[in-house]
Amino acid sequence: MPGVALNDVTKTFPGGTVAVDSLSLEVDDGEFMILVGSSGCGKTTALRMIAGLEQPTAGTIRIGERVVNEVSARDRDIAMVFQNYALYPHMSVYKNLAYPLRQQRVKKPEVDRRVREVAHMLSLEELLKRRPAQLSGGQRQRVAMGRALVREPDVFLLDEPLSNLDAKLRVQMRAGLKRLHARLGVTTIYVTHDQVEAMTLADRIAVLSDGKLQQLGPPQEVYDKPANVFVAGFIGSPPMNLLKGSCQNGVVSAGEFTVKRSGVPDGELIIGLRHESLGPATNGVPSLDFRVDVVEPLGDELIVHGSLAADLVAASGEDPTAAALGADQGNELEAVACLSPRDRPAEGSTIRLGVEPEEIHVFDAATGLAIR
């Protein structure tokens, strides 16, 4: 199985939109790579360039050893799930699924076998005779996925393939995908907005913003060690709380919140605290006051919204490194903590939350880059 490599790839659409900006990305043979990033950051465009549906404005794309910039889409041996499905409206589900196989001159019985196999995996067996127009949204999405999975291509490109499925199905599909990937070992590039998906499926995650690569690494690493403020604010749900702070003589502080940290240069900082790191303050750990505005019960946990005794900043998607300094005017910033239902605070009350020192993230305020 060949890998995929993007080398300094740029896509500028007519009209000037730069959808993908000098993107370099190597996806190893058989790797499961997940692309995440804010809406409109260029994920689909990147997939389409790899697929050969869009010509890069600059840069080279390699599949295996071969530079494919000039290779037509149909010769790249890539299977793709389109974000908007693109099912053949005039064909039954069965025919939609069989189509890629028929193109490869696979024998009828074999086609039948594989179509039924993939239909089973996607719980589509009952629907094989229907046309796409007679399906629900989620069913269509599954057909779209089936049409890619029925093949054994060099590369899978999946563009938000599970977004319209219910949680249960999604879990089931995820498991199926994982099994399939283990079995075939096909290099896979997968776009998703679902962080659980990203965390559970990926070998590595690539975080994009505004067409540029922000961080690339295994999921837990990206979560634990966000490379910059954008990633910190993007990965994790709810996002990391970001506070305006500073460092003086190895002491990092934001308002009343202080913690010793070596190796941090003096100056303006951004301090990041994950919601799950915040817990009822215990002795000895750095802590700060939290005014509870809203308590959202999520069933298994409580999301507590409120304000911290420090200035919050937003990691804007527009300019991921610098914009962290300006507060987002439109949506008032709030801090979020995650508590067990047993610790439910009253709305309006102020509680003291603490955090383990090693779970505090520190970023340079000017560049947005993490300081470790």
Place this chain on the structure above:
Amino acid sequence: MPGVALNDVTKTFPGGTVAVDSLSLEVDDGEFMILVGSSGCGKTTALRMIAGLEQPTAGTIRIGERVVNEVSARDRDIAMVFQNYALYPHMSVYKNLAYPLRQQRVKKPEVDRRVREVAHMLSLEELLKRRPAQLSGGQRQRVAMGRALVREPDVFLLDEPLSNLDAKLRVQMRAGLKRLHARLGVTTIYVTHDQVEAMTLADRIAVLSDGKLQQLGPPQEVYDKPANVFVAGFIGSPPMNLLKGSCQNGVVSAGEFTVKRSGVPDGELIIGLRHESLGPATNGVPSLDFRVDVVEPLGDELIVHGSLAADLVAASGEDPTAAALGADQGNELEAVACLSPRDRPAEGSTIRLGVEPEEIHVFDAATGLAIR
């Protein structure tokens, strides 16, 4: 603001698919009702009937006091976000957003004001001059939402309006929707697969399966007190662990796991344990062995997959009440627990997990109904 009432509404498609089956549902004035249910269970069809795009095969639909079965879609004063967007491809984003207002003969300056307002709320300001074809999937979805939100209709129908947005945007949109709903108080019916959305936005949740209403109630109630095995298996992610059990003389047991429970008749049972209820066993609580197969770090927590020392059953979507008895052959059943990263177990090890007795759910094995 009028409410919406469905009275015994059935929709049978030509070809015999029963998409909605004797559905009765009252949405109060100004209520925010969320419809959830597995893929293909009839959510979209229900919305379409309310909107007047589909004629019910039987039953009546009321908006306010008025029976609207014979009222055409355009006279119902409903705004809808389509699951598949249905943006006008020949119009710019601006025109798409302005269209519903222009239809109501709203004056140009007022149109402009409201379009810009909603564009701001949806972060679409930069894109107003583009055509839908020049947008990313998430941007399209936001335009689709904007086209509904720009109006002040009697009823909002939103069909998975945030499914293609990244987590951050989704949070932002959710907040926006909440504010909007608070301000306008428009009766809203909202379809989603995102449980966080369902839990945080809804006044009440309606759980559908196979076209039939399974449970209706406030989100936390539905989560805490699932009415039947289907709801138990559907709400919550990962889903509730369901064990084959029985009751004898007020003692509910599944394998080695036993707990006293009054008011439960003797006989076959299904026992439900939420993943977050399972924690390292402490003294005195019912407990059972858990063989750890896979540990999935989610950043803030660990999802632990494995098998319990009891027989697992699946809540199949096909026949929500009875099917709980047959194990799903295709996907081997596994139990899921959620642990703090600090308690990370080794894969392959066996750990003992305990659960508070009041967090144990019990269902009748024959009917699937909860026993309280």
Place this chain on the structure above:
Amino acid sequence: MTALAERSPATRHRPPLFKRIAGSEHFAGWAFVMPAVVLIAVFMLIPIGWSLLLSLQANNLLAPGHYVGLANYKALAKDAQFKSAIGHTFVYTVIFVPVSITGALALAVALNRKIRGIRFYRLAVFIPLVTSTVATGILFLWLLDPTFGLVNYLLHEVGLPQQQFLQDPNQALYCIVAMTVWSWLGFDVIIYLAALQGIPEDLLEASQMDGASRWSTFRSVVLPLLGPATLFLVVWSTINALQLFDEIYVTTRGGPLGSTTVIVYYLYQQAFQFFNAGYGAAIAYVLFVAVLIVTLIQLWIGRRRVYYTS
């Protein structure tokens, strides 16, 4: 089938009758078609009724006619020339329709791309269409002239035997086919070009991703989605082919030896050369019924084979 199920409305709780009628699809449907129906009824249906009456008369359009019942139709049944006209029409139609439509389809696909000069090529294909039939006739009489024609000249240059073309009873009808295909191709091409614009590009992309060859994409995606246009062209071309007249009139006038006497040319002869207008009208009606049946069959097949979005 869809129509049936969706037509059954829930019956209770109806709004007032007036609103129901004015807002109903029946009302709207008729309101929308009314202008067209009125225009077509006045200017087509009344004349058609008039000529139905004519077909029951002995009438030369000069003297007052008199009714003769079905005599014209009975005579037609025994008319050997009419039968051979039917034969010629049939042969013509069976060749013309598929050849012109497949040719146009291929050409439209070739023209539906962005290369330099594509506008020029499209214009070129359009030219024969705007050329009047009379001019086309004169042109072809010259091109196909056995002695001085361009085609025989070219045949001679490449060492092929000279042909009589329009002057050979065995070739004339095929020459008419070639000529009409040539002159009507542009029509089918622009219809197909328009239809091609409506094929969603993402389906073509999907097909590429599925590894389909160009041909396969064409066959499995483009062609089915062109179904509505194709059905239209098949019906329309058949209706026209069965009524072929102008091109015959400006070239062979039914000859040589009657080999290109098609039904409508025969009708014309009867009505305006022999002054048997009643008989001509009867021919028109027999043709009408035949065309109607053929069209209904085509529509019926189309209903089952052609994919629409609704």
Place this chain on the structure above:
Amino acid sequence: MTATAERLITLDAPPAKPRRRLPFSPWHLVLAPIALIMLIPLIWMLILSLETSPESQSFPLVVLPSGLHFHNYVQTWNAEPFGDWFLNSALYSLATVAGNLVFCSLAAYAFARLKFFGRDVLFVVLLATLMVPYQVLLIPTFLIVKHLGMVDSVGGLIVPNLCSAFGIFMLRQFFRTLPIELEEAARIDGTSRLGILVKIVLPLSLPALATLAIIQFMWSWNDFLWPLIIIDTASHAPLQLGLSTLQGAHRSHVNLVMAGTVMSQIPMIALFLIAQRWFIRSIAFTGIK
């Protein structure tokens, strides 16, 4: 900036062209010969229109005229009353194009999307009007037009041709390929049926409308027989009828006739060139999943 994007996007070439061996697209090798064959009549007419009268009448054809006699055009242009003919033709063509676009669209939309009593039968009845040879319809149609007092007027040319089953059938077929979701969205947005037709269906059907316009224009512009039947006065004649007065049964000045024919084709060619922009994918059907 984004405004330019809107316009330019349609020109974005499909990606991944195979490596070129030729300095031009291989399609030229196919299309150029076809174009040549198709252009024969225009070339032929141009040649004849530039010849002297005897040259133009000689047979076999004189392929190389003795000189380029452009005065044939001048002479034809000056033929009385060429201006009137041109104007009448323009009126006739534009009015029937407009009529067909309006009436056929309305009816076609109803046939395509609305379910009304008698729809299918009515549709076949309308189609059936295409199935009767015009030869037997000319006289009764003349009688009706006479009854309406429109003989020998441009109105008499126009009114019977304001709507045709052809246009209805064609547009119906096209309308039925449009995504129905868009119409549903428009209904929700409070659009009337007429509004849906005007604001959604028609803008998305521009290629089909352009086609209908071209074809109807061409038919009206080239129409000879109907004008012949109902027009008596020379100044009320449209172009083709007018030109026929130049074209005697026996003594014709082929060069002048061809000059006239070439000139009369110019508006059709111009219209076609204008309409071409609708034959380039102007609207991408996206925004629908």
Place this chain on the structure above:
Amino acid sequence: GGSSSSSGGGSSSNTSSGGHVNITIWHGYTDVEATAIKKLTQEFNATHKNITVTPQFYGNSDYALQKVLAAIAGGKPPDISYLYGSWAANIATNPTTVDLSKYVKSPSWNWTDFWQAARNVATVNGKIIGIPALIDNLALVYNKKLFQQAGISPPTANWTWQDFENAALKLTNPSKKQFGWAYVNDASEDTVWRFWAMLWQAGGSILSADGKQAAFDSPAGVKALTLLQTLAKQNAIYLDNGSDNYTGVFASGHIGMLWTGPWDLSQINTGKVQYGVQILPGDLNHQTISGPDNWVVFNNGSARVNAAVEFLKWFTSPAIDLKWATMTGDLPIRQSATKQAGYAAFVKKYPGIGVWVQNLSNATQSRPVTTTYPKVSTVVGQAVQSVLLGKADPQQALSNAAKQVNGILSAPS
């Protein structure tokens, strides 16, 4: 005036004040003829203060008939219309067609001054339904240079079929794409009438005396058709497909001889070939055939009929007739035109035309003026064509045609 008052002839209003009458005359004239009719009607209008004649072009193809039929059906026929002779028998059945007998009987008309053939075609069952509008006939037109090259002396008035055949064969040279003769081979009346001339020359006739039987399948007919067959077999005939290309081919020097009429003169006379005109070669005689057309008057009230007749009388008067002929190159329709002062100028203006005028006296027979004639013509046209194409023998073709014609003639109409 408004659009409808000047049209077709309306029913009433045009006789309005002061006894002034407006009438319309429908014609298919183009070019010089169109100019001529415009000029002459103006002249008439100027000299006849209470009549205004408006000429209107009604097409020049067979389609014109449909316009006339429509106008008649609509009750608004023109006052005068130019109608082909072959339509005369059917036109006669129309109740609004004016029987002109009582007018032309008046000596001032001098009816017999019109050529015999023209009078024949204007007369249907004893009723005179039209005034002759055009007369022509077939004569032999030949290319002087080709004759010279082939070493043949020019045709004489005494030429026999044999002379003709020999010359035609000698003039034929396939390698130079050169033909001795041309024949219109579209099975139309163009094909048929040339055959009739030959039939008559050989002593045959079209129908039996009572008009109830075909008579062309006689030895005379066979003989005539055999001549065609012989020449066709030797490729001596340029077979024209009906588009009248033969004039162009002749004008470019590829054809030795034509049987044609004065209408082709302008096409032939392009200056490239030197042509001569001679009466047709003969067998038993040198008869030719004429194809006259008529001015038919329709009844839109007596005032207008009278005005129409007055105009036609003026228009066909010897002086105006010659004027017309001189302007257009048509043959004079009155015999007395030849005796007028301007006749010489006319003959001089159109070289060779004199032969045709004289030849009119050879046009002694006419085709039957019956409603069934068009059908007969079609059948015979096919017979001739089948021989020209080598698909049938003369005898066989004619017998077959005769059988069909007998069927046509015996059918109830």
